[in-house]
Amino acid sequence: MxxxxxxxxxxxxxxxxxxxxxxxxxxxxxxxxxxxxxxxxxxxxxxxxxxxxxxVPDPYGLEPIFHYPAEDRDYFASVYRTFQHDPDDIRITLEHTTDLDLVAGRRIAQRMVAAGRTPSQAHDLISAAARIAWLQHRRLVDVMLSEGIDGGLPEAALRDGVAELEAASTAVRDDRLARLARIEGFAAxxxxxxxxxxxxxxxxxxxxxxxxxxxxxxxxxxxxxxxxxxxxxxxxxxxxxxxxxxxxxxxxxxxxxxxxxxxxxxxxxxxxxxxxxxxxxxxxxxxxxxxxxxxxxxxxxxxxxxxxxxxxxxxxxxxxxxxxxxxxxxxxxxxxxxx
Incomplete structure:
Protein backbone atom coordinates (compact mmCIF):
# COMPACT_ATOMS: atom_id res chain seq x y z
CA MET A 1 0.00 0.00 0.00
CA VAL A 56 -6.50 24.37 12.60
CA PRO A 57 -8.60 25.35 9.58
CA ASP A 58 -8.05 28.88 8.32
CA PRO A 59 -11.07 30.88 9.62
CA TYR A 60 -11.33 32.69 6.30
CA GLY A 61 -11.77 29.36 4.52
CA LEU A 62 -14.72 28.50 6.75
CA GLU A 63 -16.90 31.23 5.31
CA PRO A 64 -19.91 29.68 3.49
CA ILE A 65 -18.94 31.41 0.23
CA PHE A 66 -16.13 28.85 -0.14
CA HIS A 67 -18.43 25.86 0.21
CA TYR A 68 -21.02 26.22 -2.53
CA PRO A 69 -22.38 22.88 -3.78
CA ALA A 70 -20.68 21.72 -6.98
CA GLU A 71 -23.87 21.82 -9.02
CA ASP A 72 -24.33 25.52 -8.22
CA ARG A 73 -20.73 26.34 -9.14
CA ASP A 74 -21.08 24.40 -12.40
CA TYR A 75 -24.30 26.19 -13.36
CA PHE A 76 -22.70 29.53 -12.59
CA ALA A 77 -19.78 28.62 -14.89
CA SER A 78 -22.23 27.74 -17.68
CA VAL A 79 -23.82 31.16 -17.25
CA TYR A 80 -20.73 33.35 -17.43
CA ARG A 81 -19.38 31.40 -20.39
CA THR A 82 -22.35 32.60 -22.44
CA PHE A 83 -21.06 36.16 -22.39
CA GLN A 84 -17.31 35.59 -22.03
CA HIS A 85 -16.26 33.55 -25.04
CA ASP A 86 -12.54 34.25 -25.25
CA PRO A 87 -10.43 32.88 -22.37
CA ASP A 88 -8.35 36.05 -22.57
CA ASP A 89 -11.50 38.05 -21.79
CA ILE A 90 -12.64 35.92 -18.85
CA ARG A 91 -11.37 38.07 -16.03
CA ILE A 92 -12.86 36.01 -13.24
CA THR A 93 -12.29 37.50 -9.83
CA LEU A 94 -12.84 36.06 -6.39
CA GLU A 95 -15.75 38.44 -6.05
CA HIS A 96 -17.43 36.72 -9.00
CA THR A 97 -16.74 33.14 -7.96
CA THR A 98 -18.03 33.71 -4.44
CA ASP A 99 -20.89 36.17 -5.08
CA LEU A 100 -23.95 34.66 -3.38
CA ASP A 101 -26.49 36.10 -5.81
CA LEU A 102 -24.56 35.09 -8.94
CA VAL A 103 -23.95 31.53 -7.79
CA ALA A 104 -27.63 31.27 -6.79
CA GLY A 105 -28.59 31.46 -10.47
CA ARG A 106 -29.33 27.73 -10.66
CA ARG A 107 -31.83 27.89 -7.83
CA ILE A 108 -33.53 30.96 -9.28
CA ALA A 109 -33.72 29.21 -12.66
CA GLN A 110 -35.39 26.23 -10.99
CA ARG A 111 -38.08 28.54 -9.70
CA MET A 112 -38.56 29.98 -13.19
CA VAL A 113 -39.00 26.48 -14.60
CA ALA A 114 -41.53 25.66 -11.89
CA ALA A 115 -43.42 28.80 -12.95
CA GLY A 116 -43.61 27.67 -16.60
CA ARG A 117 -40.36 28.69 -18.29
CA THR A 118 -38.29 26.10 -20.14
CA PRO A 119 -34.81 25.37 -18.74
CA SER A 120 -33.31 27.09 -21.80
CA GLN A 121 -35.43 30.20 -21.33
CA ALA A 122 -34.54 30.34 -17.64
CA HIS A 123 -30.83 29.98 -18.46
CA ASP A 124 -31.04 32.81 -21.02
CA LEU A 125 -32.70 35.12 -18.50
CA ILE A 126 -30.16 34.32 -15.78
CA SER A 127 -27.30 34.84 -18.25
CA ALA A 128 -28.64 38.21 -19.40
CA ALA A 129 -29.04 39.43 -15.83
CA ALA A 130 -25.69 37.99 -14.74
CA ARG A 131 -23.88 39.80 -17.54
CA ILE A 132 -25.20 43.14 -16.31
CA ALA A 133 -24.50 42.27 -12.68
CA TRP A 134 -20.97 41.15 -13.60
CA LEU A 135 -20.08 44.26 -15.58
CA GLN A 136 -21.70 46.77 -13.22
CA HIS A 137 -20.78 45.04 -9.94
CA ARG A 138 -24.41 44.81 -8.89
CA ARG A 139 -26.43 42.13 -7.13
CA LEU A 140 -28.09 39.67 -9.50
CA VAL A 141 -31.53 39.89 -7.92
CA ASP A 142 -31.45 43.69 -7.96
CA VAL A 143 -30.63 43.62 -11.68
CA MET A 144 -33.40 41.13 -12.41
CA LEU A 145 -35.95 43.32 -10.68
CA SER A 146 -34.85 46.69 -12.05
CA GLU A 147 -34.27 45.49 -15.62
CA GLY A 148 -37.41 43.37 -15.90
CA ILE A 149 -35.44 40.13 -16.28
CA ASP A 150 -37.20 38.37 -13.43
CA GLY A 151 -38.95 35.70 -15.49
CA GLY A 152 -42.24 36.67 -13.95
CA LEU A 153 -41.12 35.72 -10.46
CA PRO A 154 -41.94 37.93 -7.47
CA GLU A 155 -39.07 39.43 -5.50
CA ALA A 156 -39.69 37.03 -2.61
CA ALA A 157 -39.12 34.01 -4.87
CA LEU A 158 -35.87 35.45 -6.24
CA ARG A 159 -34.48 36.20 -2.80
CA ASP A 160 -35.65 32.83 -1.53
CA GLY A 161 -33.38 31.19 -4.11
CA VAL A 162 -30.43 33.14 -2.75
CA ALA A 163 -31.31 32.29 0.86
CA GLU A 164 -31.61 28.61 -0.08
CA LEU A 165 -28.07 28.61 -1.51
CA GLU A 166 -26.69 30.31 1.59
CA ALA A 167 -28.26 27.63 3.79
CA ALA A 168 -26.98 24.87 1.50
CA SER A 169 -23.40 26.18 1.51
CA THR A 170 -23.46 26.51 5.29
CA ALA A 171 -24.61 22.89 5.49
CA VAL A 172 -21.76 21.80 3.19
CA ARG A 173 -19.25 23.65 5.38
CA ASP A 174 -20.65 22.11 8.58
CA ASP A 175 -20.59 18.62 7.05
CA ARG A 176 -16.96 19.06 6.03
CA LEU A 177 -16.01 20.16 9.53
CA ALA A 178 -17.79 17.12 10.96
CA ARG A 179 -15.93 14.79 8.59
CA LEU A 180 -12.63 16.45 9.46
CA ALA A 181 -13.32 15.98 13.19
CA ARG A 182 -13.60 12.23 12.62
CA ILE A 183 -10.07 12.00 11.18
CA GLU A 184 -7.76 11.14 14.07
CA GLY A 185 -4.64 12.36 12.29
CA PHE A 186 -5.78 15.97 12.30
CA ALA A 187 -6.35 15.88 16.06
CA ALA A 188 -3.08 14.07 16.81
Whole structure:
Protein backbone atom coordinates (compact mmCIF):
# COMPACT_ATOMS: atom_id res chain seq x y z
CA MET A 1 0.00 0.00 0.00
CA UNK A 2 1.48 3.40 -1.02
CA UNK A 3 2.12 5.84 1.83
CA UNK A 4 1.69 9.60 1.64
CA UNK A 5 3.19 12.05 4.11
CA UNK A 6 0.27 14.48 4.38
CA UNK A 7 2.05 17.61 5.55
CA UNK A 8 -0.25 20.24 7.07
CA UNK A 9 0.76 23.61 8.45
CA UNK A 10 0.20 24.02 12.18
CA UNK A 11 0.55 27.81 12.00
CA UNK A 12 -2.27 29.71 13.64
CA UNK A 13 -1.31 33.30 12.86
CA UNK A 14 0.41 35.32 10.17
CA UNK A 15 1.76 38.85 10.39
CA UNK A 16 0.24 41.04 7.70
CA UNK A 17 1.09 44.67 7.00
CA UNK A 18 -2.29 45.83 8.30
CA UNK A 19 -3.03 43.05 10.78
CA UNK A 20 -0.35 41.51 12.96
CA UNK A 21 -0.95 38.06 14.40
CA UNK A 22 -3.83 37.53 11.96
CA UNK A 23 -5.60 34.14 12.37
CA UNK A 24 -4.63 31.56 9.76
CA UNK A 25 -4.30 27.82 9.25
CA UNK A 26 -4.90 25.24 6.51
CA UNK A 27 -7.64 25.45 3.87
CA UNK A 28 -10.42 23.07 4.86
CA UNK A 29 -11.62 22.13 1.37
CA UNK A 30 -8.13 21.38 0.08
CA UNK A 31 -7.08 19.27 3.03
CA UNK A 32 -10.28 17.29 3.55
CA UNK A 33 -11.11 16.50 -0.07
CA UNK A 34 -7.53 15.49 -0.87
CA UNK A 35 -7.27 13.32 2.22
CA UNK A 36 -10.55 11.56 1.47
CA UNK A 37 -9.56 11.07 -2.19
CA UNK A 38 -6.30 9.40 -1.20
CA UNK A 39 -7.91 7.13 1.39
CA UNK A 40 -10.63 6.15 -1.07
CA UNK A 41 -7.91 5.10 -3.53
CA UNK A 42 -6.31 2.81 -0.96
CA UNK A 43 -3.43 5.01 0.15
CA UNK A 44 -2.11 5.02 3.71
CA UNK A 45 -2.23 8.71 4.61
CA UNK A 46 -0.11 9.88 7.55
CA UNK A 47 -1.10 13.36 8.70
CA UNK A 48 1.85 15.33 10.04
CA UNK A 49 2.71 18.89 10.99
CA UNK A 50 6.21 20.34 11.33
CA UNK A 51 6.05 20.38 15.14
CA UNK A 52 3.36 17.79 15.90
CA UNK A 53 0.86 20.44 16.98
CA UNK A 54 -2.73 19.92 15.85
CA UNK A 55 -3.49 22.08 12.81
CA VAL A 56 -6.50 24.37 12.60
CA PRO A 57 -8.60 25.35 9.58
CA ASP A 58 -8.05 28.88 8.32
CA PRO A 59 -11.07 30.88 9.62
CA TYR A 60 -11.33 32.69 6.30
CA GLY A 61 -11.77 29.36 4.52
CA LEU A 62 -14.72 28.50 6.75
CA GLU A 63 -16.90 31.23 5.31
CA PRO A 64 -19.91 29.68 3.49
CA ILE A 65 -18.94 31.41 0.23
CA PHE A 66 -16.13 28.85 -0.14
CA HIS A 67 -18.43 25.86 0.21
CA TYR A 68 -21.02 26.22 -2.53
CA PRO A 69 -22.38 22.88 -3.78
CA ALA A 70 -20.68 21.72 -6.98
CA GLU A 71 -23.87 21.82 -9.02
CA ASP A 72 -24.33 25.52 -8.22
CA ARG A 73 -20.73 26.34 -9.14
CA ASP A 74 -21.08 24.40 -12.40
CA TYR A 75 -24.30 26.19 -13.36
CA PHE A 76 -22.70 29.53 -12.59
CA ALA A 77 -19.78 28.62 -14.89
CA SER A 78 -22.23 27.74 -17.68
CA VAL A 79 -23.82 31.16 -17.25
CA TYR A 80 -20.73 33.35 -17.43
CA ARG A 81 -19.38 31.40 -20.39
CA THR A 82 -22.35 32.60 -22.44
CA PHE A 83 -21.06 36.16 -22.39
CA GLN A 84 -17.31 35.59 -22.03
CA HIS A 85 -16.26 33.55 -25.04
CA ASP A 86 -12.54 34.25 -25.25
CA PRO A 87 -10.43 32.88 -22.37
CA ASP A 88 -8.35 36.05 -22.57
CA ASP A 89 -11.50 38.05 -21.79
CA ILE A 90 -12.64 35.92 -18.85
CA ARG A 91 -11.37 38.07 -16.03
CA ILE A 92 -12.86 36.01 -13.24
CA THR A 93 -12.29 37.50 -9.83
CA LEU A 94 -12.84 36.06 -6.39
CA GLU A 95 -15.75 38.44 -6.05
CA HIS A 96 -17.43 36.72 -9.00
CA THR A 97 -16.74 33.14 -7.96
CA THR A 98 -18.03 33.71 -4.44
CA ASP A 99 -20.89 36.17 -5.08
CA LEU A 100 -23.95 34.66 -3.38
CA ASP A 101 -26.49 36.10 -5.81
CA LEU A 102 -24.56 35.09 -8.94
CA VAL A 103 -23.95 31.53 -7.79
CA ALA A 104 -27.63 31.27 -6.79
CA GLY A 105 -28.59 31.46 -10.47
CA ARG A 106 -29.33 27.73 -10.66
CA ARG A 107 -31.83 27.89 -7.83
CA ILE A 108 -33.53 30.96 -9.28
CA ALA A 109 -33.72 29.21 -12.66
CA GLN A 110 -35.39 26.23 -10.99
CA ARG A 111 -38.08 28.54 -9.70
CA MET A 112 -38.56 29.98 -13.19
CA VAL A 113 -39.00 26.48 -14.60
CA ALA A 114 -41.53 25.66 -11.89
CA ALA A 115 -43.42 28.80 -12.95
CA GLY A 116 -43.61 27.67 -16.60
CA ARG A 117 -40.36 28.69 -18.29
CA THR A 118 -38.29 26.10 -20.14
CA PRO A 119 -34.81 25.37 -18.74
CA SER A 120 -33.31 27.09 -21.80
CA GLN A 121 -35.43 30.20 -21.33
CA ALA A 122 -34.54 30.34 -17.64
CA HIS A 123 -30.83 29.98 -18.46
CA ASP A 124 -31.04 32.81 -21.02
CA LEU A 125 -32.70 35.12 -18.50
CA ILE A 126 -30.16 34.32 -15.78
CA SER A 127 -27.30 34.84 -18.25
CA ALA A 128 -28.64 38.21 -19.40
CA ALA A 129 -29.04 39.43 -15.83
CA ALA A 130 -25.69 37.99 -14.74
CA ARG A 131 -23.88 39.80 -17.54
CA ILE A 132 -25.20 43.14 -16.31
CA ALA A 133 -24.50 42.27 -12.68
CA TRP A 134 -20.97 41.15 -13.60
CA LEU A 135 -20.08 44.26 -15.58
CA GLN A 136 -21.70 46.77 -13.22
CA HIS A 137 -20.78 45.04 -9.94
CA ARG A 138 -24.41 44.81 -8.89
CA ARG A 139 -26.43 42.13 -7.13
CA LEU A 140 -28.09 39.67 -9.50
CA VAL A 141 -31.53 39.89 -7.92
CA ASP A 142 -31.45 43.69 -7.96
CA VAL A 143 -30.63 43.62 -11.68
CA MET A 144 -33.40 41.13 -12.41
CA LEU A 145 -35.95 43.32 -10.68
CA SER A 146 -34.85 46.69 -12.05
CA GLU A 147 -34.27 45.49 -15.62
CA GLY A 148 -37.41 43.37 -15.90
CA ILE A 149 -35.44 40.13 -16.28
CA ASP A 150 -37.20 38.37 -13.43
CA GLY A 151 -38.95 35.70 -15.49
CA GLY A 152 -42.24 36.67 -13.95
CA LEU A 153 -41.12 35.72 -10.46
CA PRO A 154 -41.94 37.93 -7.47
CA GLU A 155 -39.07 39.43 -5.50
CA ALA A 156 -39.69 37.03 -2.61
CA ALA A 157 -39.12 34.01 -4.87
CA LEU A 158 -35.87 35.45 -6.24
CA ARG A 159 -34.48 36.20 -2.80
CA ASP A 160 -35.65 32.83 -1.53
CA GLY A 161 -33.38 31.19 -4.11
CA VAL A 162 -30.43 33.14 -2.75
CA ALA A 163 -31.31 32.29 0.86
CA GLU A 164 -31.61 28.61 -0.08
CA LEU A 165 -28.07 28.61 -1.51
CA GLU A 166 -26.69 30.31 1.59
CA ALA A 167 -28.26 27.63 3.79
CA ALA A 168 -26.98 24.87 1.50
CA SER A 169 -23.40 26.18 1.51
CA THR A 170 -23.46 26.51 5.29
CA ALA A 171 -24.61 22.89 5.49
CA VAL A 172 -21.76 21.80 3.19
CA ARG A 173 -19.25 23.65 5.38
CA ASP A 174 -20.65 22.11 8.58
CA ASP A 175 -20.59 18.62 7.05
CA ARG A 176 -16.96 19.06 6.03
CA LEU A 177 -16.01 20.16 9.53
CA ALA A 178 -17.79 17.12 10.96
CA ARG A 179 -15.93 14.79 8.59
CA LEU A 180 -12.63 16.45 9.46
CA ALA A 181 -13.32 15.98 13.19
CA ARG A 182 -13.60 12.23 12.62
CA ILE A 183 -10.07 12.00 11.18
CA GLU A 184 -7.76 11.14 14.07
CA GLY A 185 -4.64 12.36 12.29
CA PHE A 186 -5.78 15.97 12.30
CA ALA A 187 -6.35 15.88 16.06
CA ALA A 188 -3.08 14.07 16.81
CA UNK A 189 -0.68 14.48 13.87
CA UNK A 190 2.81 13.02 13.67
CA UNK A 191 5.60 15.51 14.25
CA UNK A 192 7.73 15.75 11.11
CA UNK A 193 10.62 16.77 13.36
CA UNK A 194 10.44 13.38 15.14
CA UNK A 195 11.03 11.29 12.01
CA UNK A 196 14.45 10.09 10.93
CA UNK A 197 15.66 10.28 7.35
CA UNK A 198 15.18 6.53 7.12
CA UNK A 199 11.55 6.86 8.20
CA UNK A 200 10.98 9.70 5.74
CA UNK A 201 12.31 7.50 2.97
CA UNK A 202 9.56 4.98 3.62
CA UNK A 203 6.96 7.36 2.17
CA UNK A 204 6.08 7.22 -1.51
CA UNK A 205 5.01 10.85 -1.71
CA UNK A 206 4.45 14.04 0.21
CA UNK A 207 1.33 16.13 -0.27
CA UNK A 208 0.74 19.53 1.33
CA UNK A 209 -2.61 21.38 1.23
CA UNK A 210 -2.74 25.16 1.24
CA UNK A 211 -4.20 28.02 3.21
CA UNK A 212 -2.00 30.92 4.29
CA UNK A 213 -0.55 28.83 7.12
CA UNK A 214 2.10 27.10 4.93
CA UNK A 215 3.70 30.49 4.27
CA UNK A 216 4.47 30.75 7.98
CA UNK A 217 5.99 27.44 9.05
CA UNK A 218 7.05 25.53 5.91
CA UNK A 219 9.66 27.76 4.18
CA UNK A 220 13.12 27.60 5.72
CA UNK A 221 12.06 24.71 7.94
CA UNK A 222 15.01 22.30 8.32
CA UNK A 223 12.77 19.25 8.72
CA UNK A 224 10.83 20.14 5.58
CA UNK A 225 14.22 20.45 3.88
CA UNK A 226 15.12 16.93 5.05
CA UNK A 227 11.82 15.53 3.78
CA UNK A 228 12.24 17.12 0.36
CA UNK A 229 15.86 16.01 0.06
CA UNK A 230 15.14 12.41 0.97
CA UNK A 231 12.13 12.02 -1.32
CA UNK A 232 13.65 13.95 -4.21
CA UNK A 233 16.84 11.89 -4.12
CA UNK A 234 14.70 8.76 -4.49
CA UNK A 235 12.62 10.29 -7.30
CA UNK A 236 9.45 10.10 -5.24
CA UNK A 237 6.44 12.36 -5.72
CA UNK A 238 6.50 15.82 -4.15
CA UNK A 239 3.16 17.60 -4.35
CA UNK A 240 1.68 20.81 -3.00
CA UNK A 241 -1.44 22.85 -3.56
CA UNK A 242 -2.29 26.55 -3.52
CA UNK A 243 -0.04 28.26 -0.91
CA UNK A 244 1.65 24.99 0.08
CA UNK A 245 4.31 25.15 -2.68
CA UNK A 246 5.90 27.50 -0.14
CA UNK A 247 7.43 24.32 1.29
CA UNK A 248 9.67 24.12 -1.80
CA UNK A 249 11.48 27.23 -0.57
CA UNK A 250 12.86 25.10 2.26
CA UNK A 251 14.66 22.85 -0.23
CA UNK A 252 18.45 22.93 -0.01
CA UNK A 253 20.79 23.73 -2.86
CA UNK A 254 22.14 21.05 -5.16
CA UNK A 255 25.81 20.19 -5.26
CA UNK A 256 26.25 22.78 -8.04
CA UNK A 257 24.90 25.52 -5.77
CA UNK A 258 21.55 25.81 -7.53
CA UNK A 259 18.20 25.46 -5.75
CA UNK A 260 16.96 21.86 -5.69
CA UNK A 261 14.02 22.73 -7.97
CA UNK A 262 15.89 25.12 -10.25
CA UNK A 263 14.31 25.01 -13.70
CA UNK A 264 11.24 23.01 -12.65
CA UNK A 265 7.89 24.10 -14.06
CA UNK A 266 5.38 24.63 -11.28
CA UNK A 267 2.37 26.63 -10.20
CA UNK A 268 0.92 28.04 -7.01
CA UNK A 269 -1.52 30.65 -5.77
CA UNK A 270 -0.79 33.62 -8.01
CA UNK A 271 -0.07 37.22 -7.15
CA UNK A 272 -3.31 38.25 -8.88
CA UNK A 273 -5.32 35.79 -6.79
CA UNK A 274 -3.57 37.05 -3.67
CA UNK A 275 -4.54 40.61 -4.50
CA UNK A 276 -8.20 39.60 -4.69
CA UNK A 277 -8.69 37.78 -1.38
CA UNK A 278 -9.48 39.36 1.97
CA UNK A 279 -6.22 38.24 3.58
CA UNK A 280 -4.02 39.37 0.71
CA UNK A 281 -5.59 42.83 0.73
CA UNK A 282 -4.37 43.26 4.30
CA UNK A 283 -0.83 43.19 2.95
CA UNK A 284 1.14 39.98 2.54
CA UNK A 285 4.65 40.03 3.99
CA UNK A 286 5.81 38.40 0.73
CA UNK A 287 4.24 36.93 -2.39
CA UNK A 288 4.56 33.21 -3.00
CA UNK A 289 4.54 33.21 -6.80
CA UNK A 290 7.26 35.86 -6.91
CA UNK A 291 9.37 34.02 -4.34
CA UNK A 292 9.20 30.77 -6.30
CA UNK A 293 10.20 32.53 -9.51
CA UNK A 294 13.04 34.33 -7.76
CA UNK A 295 14.26 30.98 -6.41
CA UNK A 296 14.56 29.63 -9.95
CA UNK A 297 11.20 28.06 -10.81
CA UNK A 298 9.52 28.37 -14.21
CA UNK A 299 6.11 29.62 -13.15
CA UNK A 300 3.16 28.21 -15.09
CA UNK A 301 -0.28 29.56 -14.16
CA UNK A 302 -3.72 29.27 -15.76
CA UNK A 303 -4.85 31.81 -18.39
CA UNK A 304 -7.09 33.45 -15.80
CA UNK A 305 -7.41 33.41 -12.00
CA UNK A 306 -9.39 30.78 -10.11
CA UNK A 307 -9.26 28.22 -12.92
CA UNK A 308 -8.31 24.65 -12.03
CA UNK A 309 -4.67 24.26 -13.05
CA UNK A 310 -2.15 21.52 -12.29
CA UNK A 311 1.48 21.33 -13.40
CA UNK A 312 3.47 18.08 -13.45
CA UNK A 313 7.20 18.28 -14.05
CA UNK A 314 9.19 15.13 -13.36
CA UNK A 315 8.41 14.14 -9.75
CA UNK A 316 6.95 17.54 -8.82
CA UNK A 317 3.16 18.09 -8.86
CA UNK A 318 1.68 21.48 -8.00
CA UNK A 319 -1.87 22.89 -8.07
CA UNK A 320 -2.72 26.57 -8.40
CA UNK A 321 -5.67 27.23 -6.09
CA UNK A 322 -8.54 25.59 -4.13
CA UNK A 323 -10.41 24.88 -7.37
CA UNK A 324 -7.45 22.68 -8.39
CA UNK A 325 -7.86 20.36 -5.41
CA UNK A 326 -9.39 17.30 -7.05
CA UNK A 327 -7.22 17.51 -10.16
CA UNK A 328 -4.06 17.80 -8.05
CA UNK A 329 -5.02 14.82 -5.89
CA UNK A 330 -5.75 12.76 -9.00
CA UNK A 331 -2.37 13.71 -10.49
CA UNK A 332 -0.71 12.37 -7.33
CA UNK A 333 -2.69 9.13 -7.58
CA UNK A 334 -1.70 8.82 -11.23
CA UNK A 335 1.97 9.25 -10.27
CA UNK A 336 1.49 6.46 -7.71
CA UNK A 337 -0.06 4.33 -10.50
CA UNK A 338 -3.41 4.19 -8.72
CA UNK A 339 -5.33 5.82 -11.58
Missing amino acids: PRIAFLVSSARAIDLHESSDHPTGFWLEEALLSYERFVEAGVEVVVMTPDGQAP PVALSSLTDEQLGEFDAVFAPGGHGPMVDLPENPDVARLLSVLHEQGKTISALCHAPALLLAAPDRIDGQWLFEGFRLTSYTNEEEDQNKIGRLGMPWLLASALQNAGAIFDDAPYPWASHVVVDRNLITGQNPYSTEATADAVLKALELL
